[in-house]
Amino acid sequence: MNIDKQQIIDLLKSQGKNDNADQAQSELPDKVDPEQHSDLLSKFGIDPKDLLGKIPGLDGFGN
Template sequence: MQIDKSQIIDLLKSQGKDDRADEAQSALPDTVDPEQHADLLAKFGINPQDLLGKIPGLGGFGG
């Protein structure tokens, strides 16, 4: 599954992590594969498994 970098940036900003969002903007590729880039996501405090529930349209449950 590929996730657009902007969705991850928006997620970080919504969590009040603007400094990490700025870092992620320059460090992440335009499309992110949560499995392939798990170590990079972890650097920004993102658990790849949590992305499914936190980014709309990625198959999260509820809401």
């Protein structure tokens, strides 16, 4: 399942990680696959396994 890059950036900003958000803006692709891009997400302090529960509208079932 792909997640829109902006949702990840918004999550980082909501956690006060503005420096990570700026870096993610330039390094992440427009659509992020948590499994495929797990190294990048970890670099920004995001655990790909926890991502589904932290982004509104994502319930782990593709909804």
